[in-house]
Amino acid sequence: MPVQYTSIVEEHQAVRNAVGIFDISHMGQLVIEGSGAREWLNGMLTNNIHKLDVGTGQYTFLLNEGAGIIDDLIVYRIGEQSFLLVVNAARTEEDFAWMQKHLPAHVKLDNRSADFGGVAIQGPRLMELFHALFGKDMHPPPRNAIADLPFDGTKVSVARTGYTGEDGVEIFFPATDAVNFWNAALENGKPFGIKPCGLGARDTLRQEMCYPLNGSDLSPERNPIEAGLGFFVDLTKPNFIGRDVLLKTKKNGPREKLVPFRMKEQGPPPRAHYAVFANGERIGEVTSGTISPSLNWGIGMAYVSAAHAKIGAQIDIEIRGRKFPATIEKKPLYKK
Amino acid sequence: MTNVPDDLLYTETHEWARREGDNVRVGISDHAQSELTDVVYVELPKMDRQANAKEAIAVVESVKAASDIYAPVKGTVVEVNKALEADPGLINREPYGQGWIFVLKIDNPDDLKQLKDAAAYRAVIRS
Numbered sequence: 427m428p429v430q431y432t433s434i435v436e437e438h439q440a441v442r443n444a445v446g447i448f449d450i451s452h453m454g455q456l457v458i459e460g461s462g463a464r465e466w467l468n469g470m471l472t473n474n475i476h477k478l479d480v481g482t483g484q485y486t487f488l489l490n491e492g493a494g495i496i497d498d499l500i501v502y503r504i505g506e507q508s509f510l511l512v513v514n515a516a517r518t519e520e521d522f523a524w525m526q527k528h529l530p531a532h533v534k535l536d537n538r539s540a541d542f543g544g545v546a547i548q549g550p551r552l553m554e555l556f557h558a559l560f561g562k563d564m565h566p567p568p569r570n571a572i573a574d575l576p577f578d579g580t581k582v583s584v585a586r587t588g589y590t591g592e593d594g595v596e597i598f599f600p601a602t603d604a605v606n607f608w609n610a611a612l613e614n615g616k617p618f619g620i621k622p623c624g625l626g627a628r629d630t631l632r633q634e635m636c637y638p639l640n641g642s643d644l645s646p647e648r649n650p651i652e653a654g655l656g657f658f659v660d661l662t663k664p665n666f667i668g669r670d671v672l673l674k675t676k677k678n679g680p681r682e683k684l685v686p687f688r689m690k691e692q693g694p695p696p697r698a699h700y701a702v703f704a705n706g707e708r709i710g711e712v713t714s715g716t717i718s719p720s721l722n723w724g725i726g727m728a729y730v731s732a733a734h735a736k737i738g739a740q741i742d743i744e745i746r747g748r749k750f751p752a753t754i755e756k757k758p759l760y761k762k
Numbered sequence: 763m764t765n766v767p768d769d770l771l772y773t774e775t776h777e778w779a780r781r782e783g784d785n786v787r788v789g790i791s792d793h794a795q796s797e798l799t800d801v802v803y804v805e806l807p808k809m810d811r812q813a814n815a816k817e818a819i820a821v822v823e824s825v826k827a828a829s830d831i832y833a834p835v836k837g838t839v840v841e842v843n844k845a846l847e848a849d850p851g852l853i854n855r856e857p858y859g860q861g862w863i864f865v866l867k868i869d870n871p872d873d874l875k876q877l878k879d880a881a882a883y884r885a886v887i888r889s
Contacts, residue, residue: 434825435800626826694803694823717802717825746805746821 427452427625434626438719441590441631444619445549447611448628450596451604454518455542456525459508460533467509470525470667471501472650474660478503482571483585485658487650488513488521489668493675494646495653497521498638500587502572510572512585512596514640515539528667543604545611548594548631551618556595558614566595578610589628591635591758630716633725634760636686642698643684643713643727652680652729654757682710683735686759689724689743690751696726696743703742703749709734712743718760724752725759764792764887767858771834771874772883775816778858779834779877782865785841786874788834789862790822790853793887798824801853806842807864813837815873820863822853835873837866 427449430437440446458467468475473486483502487495497517502510513521522537529535547555556566560575567573572585580603588594599607612620629639638644638653650659651672659672689696696715701708715726730741737756742749766772771779771786776794779786795801805821813819818830819839842864846852853861868874878886 429826430799433799630825694805694821694828695825697828719800719825 427628429626430624431622434624434630435719437621437623437627438630440619440621441549441592441623441627442720443550444621445547445551445555445615446590446621446623446627447608447615448546448548448623449544449604449608450546451543451601452515453544454511454513454515454521454537454539455598456511456513456518456522457504457508457536457538458511458525458533459505461507462530463507463509463533464503466528466530466533467501468663469665470528472659472666472668472672473501474663475501475503475509480505481567481573483510483587484570487655487658487668488524489649489666489672490524490646491667491671492646493649493668493671495640495644495648495650496524496646498640498644498655500585502585504572510583512598517640541601542598543601543607544596544598545604545608546588546590546594546596547611547615548588548590548592550592551620552593552595554618555611555615555620558617559611578606582607589637590631591637591760592631629714630719633714633716633727634718634720634758636727636757636759638684638727639714648684648729649675649680651675652682653684680732682729683732684713684727684729685735685754686727686757687725687741687743687752688721688755688759690753693724693750694745695724696745696750696752701744702728702730703744704730704734704739709741715743720760724750726752730754764796765858766791766793766880766884766887768880770858771877771879772886773816773832773834773877774886775832776887777832777834779874781874784871785865785867786834786837787841787862787865788831789857790831791883791887792857794829795854795857795861798822798826798829799854800825801850804843804846804850804853804863806844806846807839809839809842811839813839813866815876822850822863831863833866834877835866836869838869839864840867841865
């Protein structure tokens, strides 16, 4: 996926106001199956897999022993004892190696990333495009569910999810069908104002929703509670990798927390690695930042010391030696 | 191919310079603005600031990235484009017109010989 096809702002607006399509073929797909796959995977991931019926999915984390985040991913239960993990491209090998290391003999782990192409179709005009592509009588699965649907003589997997805050689907198909599907979507999407969208718009869209990006906001040095994503961790599960450390973090409170912020004045965009201050004291660092195309205003996320991580708190972002005021806000930064 | 006017001088770092008597007016090329796209903020140089050739004296920020803008020749800042503070998108819309960034009073007019003509700059952006 390129950073942009035409303009980040135009592509961003297409997703907010019409519909956009992203090439997500780079994303990793790991398939796990075999007797006991469900129990084993529940001990590898933070969210509770027992909540998943066949055909549904959930956002979850793969942690190391110190509860540091190896990856954030979506796990779909695609059979009684088979699961599809959609993971970050850059972490696929690492995820695979980590799971392989813990794999029991009766469970099979396959890296299918090279076999699949994928697109994300996102935006308020999703349903119109969906019906144009799949037929009037077809329906996408409900939120967080996945279903195989017939398309042009083959089958594609459609998951109702996304990374933009808009209604959307992610569709996976054999890599050899990727060009065909992409072109069909663009052609059928024309009446609805579809635009091909790149990594730049993907980044501004997810930042407005405060969705974290692995490698920027998440890393092996951070755990899900520090990242403010404890909702996707089920500490009532008797065991999973990282649980002991998370229990301690929960009990003592995290040292730092990831918070969204909004600049108080028009000015330069906040960006990753800028220092954050409160009353002249350095309290943390920006991990993501941009000018929000929807708000036309500087926004971002930063890890700051827990004492300062309060909604409404006044902070300063240091940009090229000057301090610019900002306010810690509630998630999401953009609401329709 | 983006627009590269014949009557301007250029740098390898994608600034253009237009000779105006003892001064040069400076902006970024159409190629540069199309690579950056969606300029959202411009940090202008301070008036009367002296700069050496190739010294970073302004910053153009797009949604994508922050880019330093360099003085094409040694000189003193005698004018800055305040209109960019309210409307940074001028750089995208009119890179060679209303999207200019600053004017330098040139120390030594011979320095302009170090800059590229349109043909040489076209070769830079083709490679």
